[in-house]
Amino acid sequence: MKRDDIIQAAIEEFGKYDYNKASVNTIIENSETSKGTFYHYFKNKADLYLLLIQKVSTEKMKFLHASTDTNMTEGSGLSLFELLKSQMESSIRFAAAYSDLAMFSSKVANETNQEIRKIIDDEIGNVTNEYFSDLVKQNIKNKTLRDDMPEEFVIKILVYMISHFNEFLLRSGIQVELENSVRITEYLNYYIEFMEKGLGSA
Numbered sequence: 750m751k752r753d754d755i756i757q758a759a760i761e762e763f764g765k766y767d768y769n770k771a772s773v774n775t776i777i778e779n780s781e782t783s784k785g786t787f788y789h790y791f792k793n794k795a796d797l798y799l800l801l802i803q804k805v806s807t808e809k810m811k812f813l814h815a816s817t818d819t820n821m822t823e824g825s826g827l828s829l830f831e832l833l834k835s836q837m838e839s840s841i842r843f844a845a846a847y848s849d850l851a852m853f854s855s856k857v858a859n860e861t862n863q864e865i866r867k868i869i870d871d872e873i874g875n876v877t878n879e880y881f882s883d884l885v886k887q888n889i890k891n892k893t894l895r896d897d898m899p900e901e902f903v904i905k906i907l908v909y910m911i912s913h914f915n916e917f918l919l920r921s922g923i924q925v926e927l928e929n930s931v932r933i934t935e936y937l938n939y940y941i942e943f944m945e946k947g948l949g950s951a
Contacts, residue, residue, distance in 0.1 A: 752790045754780040756804065757849075759797055764852035768798060768865045798865065802857060802872050805850050812846075813839045829888040830945045833907070834937065837914055841933055844915050844925040851915060851925060858912045881907055910944060 758780035762771045773794050777787050791797040813836060844851035860866055881904045888894040894903065915925055918936060923929055 751780070751782050751786050755782055755787060755790060755797070756801065759801055760805070760849050760853050763798065763801060763856055764849055765856075767856060768794075768860055768862045773797075795865070795868065799868055799872065801853065802869060805853055805857075806873055808847070808850060809840075809843055809854065812843045828891075828893045829884050830893075830941050832884065833911065833944070834941045837911060837937055837941075838934075840911075840915070841925060841930075841937070845927050845930075848925070855916050855919075859916070907944070910940070914940060 755776060758776045759771075761779070762776050765771075771794075773787065776797075777784060780787075791800070857869055860869060882900065885894060885900055885903050885907070889896050889900070914937070917940070918925055918933060921936065923932055923936065925933065
C-alpha cells in the first residue's frame with residue numbers, strides 16, 4: 750500500500766535527519782510514489798511527522814508491555830530504580846529488534862525545532878511526565894528518593910536520562926544489537942547505579 754510505503758520511507762528519513770533537514774522529496778522518491786499521492790494521504794510534512802510519532806510510540810508501548818516483567822509494575826513494592834531498569838532493558842530489546850524505529854525515536858528526543866518540539870511535548874511529553882510524576886511522588890513518600898530536590902527537576906532529569914540511554918550507548922561506541930547484550934547490560938547497571946546514587950535516598 751502506498752501509504753505504508755510513505756510511512757516506512759519517512760521513518761528512515763526522519764531517523765537519519767532532524768525535522769528541518771529531512772526531505773519530503775526524498776521520502777517521495779524512496780517510497781516510489783508521487784507528490785500527488787503524498788499529499789493525498791498527508792496535509793504536510795508536520796502532519797506526517799505527528800503520525801509517525803503516534804505510530805512509533807504506540808508500537809514501542811505495545812512492545813514494552815509485552816516484554817516487561819509483569820511483576821515490575823507500580824505498586825509492586827519495588828523501587829523506582831528497579832522499575833526503570835526493567836523498562837530500560839525492554840527499551841534496549843526494542844531498539845535491537847526495530848533499529849529503524851529506535852533511530853527515529855532518538856531523533857525525536859533530540860529535536861531542536863521549537864514548533865516541532867512543542868508538538869512532540871504535547872503528544873507524548875505530558876503522558877510521560879504524568880507517569881513519572883506518580884512514580885516520583887510514591888518513591889519520595891517511601892523514602893527511596895531524595896526529598897530535598899524539587900519533584901519537577903527529578904521528573905525531568907529521569908525522563909531525559911531514560912530517553913537518551915540508547916544515544917549514550919552509541920556515543921560510547923556500542924551499537925544497540927543483541928550481540929552486544931552483555932556490554933549493554935553492564936552499562937545499564939552503571940547507568941542505573943549512577944541515577945540511584947545521585948537521586949536515591951541515602
